[in-house]
Every structure is written in structure tokens, then in C-alpha cells.
Amino acid sequence: MAGTDLRAQLNNFIKAMHDQGILDEHFEHVKGLQNEYNPYFVLEIVSIFCRDAENVIAEVTKFLDEPVVDYVKTIGLVHQLRGGSSSLGGSRMAIACRELRQATQDNKKEECLQALEKVKREFSTLHEKLNVISQMERTILTNEGSMVQCIPSGSIY
């Protein structure tokens, strides 16, 4: 059946992301939080992650662009970014965030900038793959007849 095929395709896609180290086992725990009471959970979590990560990366870029870098604020943002990545299961991005945090330790701007570029690359990859997952989830939900026009606010709580 079409629904089963799509679900299998999605599972294979996620497995490939595991194999490439883009996602780790924690993403399975996050997926496990989706159920009939919370059918949009994965979609909403992915949306929150992508929105927040983009904003935080933009802020870190701004701070590192300053002639005098505020490393305290930068470190706080990097913690935020790593927290979100790891809580989603975005393994490679979480590792890149750790490397950026390590770079801030020595207050060496050039190293920080290089580490930030790596974070951006990993986010770009993760974002692209998560978009594919979201698209497939939406299609599956539509086929299963669960999709409604409006997602109620707070529905994932």
C-alpha cells in the first residue's frame, strides 16, 4: 500500500542519515514521541529546531564579525545551538558546535570563524535532510487522513 511504501522510504532515508552520522539514535527517541495524540510532533520539532538554529547562527556570525568579540555571549549562543542539535539527534552538527566552543576557549577569532563555517555546513546538510523528512511526514499524514488545516497551538505539549 502507498502509505506503507512511504513509511518504508522514510525509514530508509533516516537510516541513511544514521549511516552518514548526520543523525544519531536520539532522533529515534524524538520520533518515538509522535503518536496519535501528537501526530505532528516531528514536524513541529524540526520547525522549531531549524528556526532557532538559523537565528542563533546569525547571531554568532554577528558577534564574531565584531572587531572586539564578546566571547561570553558567543559561548552562551554556542551552548544553545549544541543543546538543540543534540536534543534533536543532529550528531554531526552537535560535534561541530563542540569544536566551535573549543575554539572560543582560546579567544582566537580565526579559529572560531573556521569552526563556525563548519557549523554552518553541518546545519545546511542537516536542514536539507530534515526538510525531506518533513515533506515525507506531511505526505504520510495527508494519506492517513490526519492532516487538518490548522495545527492547534500548543498541540505538542
Added chain:
Amino acid sequence: MAPAIEGMVPAIESSEGNNKMNKGYQYPSWKKKLRGLVVDNEELCRIVEKGIMGLCGVETQAVETGEAAVELIASGATFDIIVIDRFLPSMTGPETARKMREMGVESKIIGLFALYFEGDEEEFVAAGVDDFKEKPLSPNWLVPMLRELDN
């Protein structure tokens, strides 16, 4: 599908108990009704941590700040396990833990780090947490602790 966790039984179709059942794997049920509190300013982390605690059979509330957590406890709420992020907006994680202990809270308190480096835990430990962990909060890490609480 969620991965198997050591000691977990295969899924059964049931709505009993205070656990969410997921197709494929059954998360634990406990003799006692376990109650948890998540204190995390980051929305995604807070949602996932609350969800994971719930999957592990803990009836969980979540708040964004140390002040909100302290207020909840001052109002009479009790918890078996409290998970506190290190970086909170005004009252830090360690400050929140310390305040809770001063209020007589005997719950298991866990300090959570988005990024952990050796030595980071000192402030949390001095504040009276029982354990600490780098995110993510995972069922594999939580369940043995919950088993102790249940006994």
C-alpha cells in the same frame, strides 16, 4: 520506531498506567506514580526532555526559569526527579538547585549541560545536585535512575 531499551518488554496494545505506549516498544511502568520537573529555557530541549521523561513513565511538568520552578515548589508541588539546565536566564541552574535544597527539597536533582567540559559540574555539585549529564536526556540513562527511585 524507538530503539529497544535494556529491560523493556515488547509492545502490547494497552492504555493502562501512566505511560504512553509506542508501537514497537513499551516504555517502563512503575510501582509508584513518579513525578518529574524539567527546568530548561530552550523550547526544543524543554519539549523533548519533557517528552522523554513522559515516555519513561514520569508524569512531568516543564518550566522555563529557575524562578518558575521555585515558585512551583513553594506552592506545594512535589517531584521525584528534577532536571535543571545549567544556563537559565536569570537564576542559574546551580542557583536554582541550591534554592531548592534550602527549601528542603529532597528530590533527585539532575544538572543538565548543553556542552560539558571537565570541571563544569563543580558549581552544580556544590549546589547539591545528585548527578549531572550532558544533553541529550536519553531513556537509556534515565531508566536505571527511575528504577532506583521506584524501589
